[in-house]
Amino acid sequence: MDSQLEAEAFKRIYPEEYFQRFLSEGTRPDGRPLGRARSTTIGFGAVSTADGSALVKIGSTTLLAGIKLEVMTPTAEAPDAGKIAATFEMPPLCSPDARPERRLEETSVVVQQVMNAIESAGLVNTKELLISTGKAAWVAYLDIYCLDADGSLLDAALLAAVAAFADLTLPPVRVNPEGHVLPVLSGAQGGNLRENGDASSEVVTVERRKLTLGAMPWAATIGLYKGHLIVDPTAEEEALLESTVTTILDEAGRLISLFKPGGITAVTTALIQDCVELTRHRARELKQILEESSQEDEDEGDESQ
Structure with a gap:
């Protein structure tokens, strides 16, 4: 116990010297x-x-x-x-x-x-x-x-x-024709986005x-x-x-x-x-x-x- 306390005291007072002792042996504290x-x-x-x-x-x-x-x-x-x-x-x-x-x-x-x-x-x-x-x-x-x-x-x-x-x-979300992003409920289905953007157009990611x-x-x-x-x-x-x-x-x-x-x-x-x-x-x-x-x-x- 005394040696442990001495080592801890040495570490606190001389931290760099304490560190160098380990490095000289290729190891660390x-x-x-x-x-x-x-x-x-x-x-x-x-x-x-x-x-x-x-x-x-x-x-x-x-x-x-x-x-x-x-x-x-x-x-x-x-x-x-x-x-x-x-x-x-x-x-x-x-x-x-x-x-x-x-x-x-x-x-x-x-x-x-x-x-x-x-x-x-x-x-x-x-x-x-x-x-x-x-x-x-x-x-x-x-x-x-x-x-x-x-x-x-x-x-x-x-x-x-x-x-x-x-x-x-x-x-999973879908995009309605107005561009609003809406959540897709589990099991919901939908179509693909169409270039003309008509009322049936939507983007769906089911999973x-x-x-x-x-x-x-x-x-x-x-x-x-x-x-x-x-x-x-x-x-x-x-x-x-x-x-x-x-x-x-x-x-x-x-x-x-x-x-x-x-x-x-x-x-x-x-x-x-x-x-x-x-x-x-x-x-x-x-x-x-x-x-x-x-x-x-x-x-x-x-x-x-």
Whole structure:
């Protein structure tokens, strides 16, 4: 007990020296090797009132993503497509450091990076959000809430967004000749939209349907400290690092984004290559976790019917 108290006191008084002792042995205070991410889980359908949702945990970092659909009139520039709008929230309860000014800066960066990754990878074809050309389309409001900010926030936010879109289903609707979107009751039938727009014209989607997702983007935050590369750092580790790099790859392993928020370590070609390779390994893990979680969700749905 005395040795444990001494170690805890040393950690509090000399956090960097404490951290370095572990790094010199190729490990970290939580026992992980430098290249290993924390345990990751995905729970689909976490919000019953959302059209798609997911709860993601990477270690203690916990984020909830939900998507609500609303009808919009397509723009003149894109009459055959809907759109996505995203927000990211960091309430004070998620971190002792979640001060208003920090939250504003961090939330804007995270939501921008998430949206850029979704668009660059081609995860969602907004034409699939179309209800009727020039008349109606879905706008998907993606809201991501941070419940516990314990490091690698962008990784978890992107994974939560991807999982929420994987869970998303579009409700059955019909469009009357006036362009009004109406819900379709279970078992209802209807005709197809006709070009002349007469009284019998309507669009009907009889069943709810999932989106056909494109390539999924995967992210890994890598801490840089005295020549060490530290995958998926905790908030405690992030406070000691020289800088971090978040690398985002598409499903083919191509680099679509590299985000480095300041720090003293220069970004070199060799560093980028090392980060990409570590992210490829992490991407394979995340893809498997998403597929296994999705299968478990489907199995539970079959059992409940």
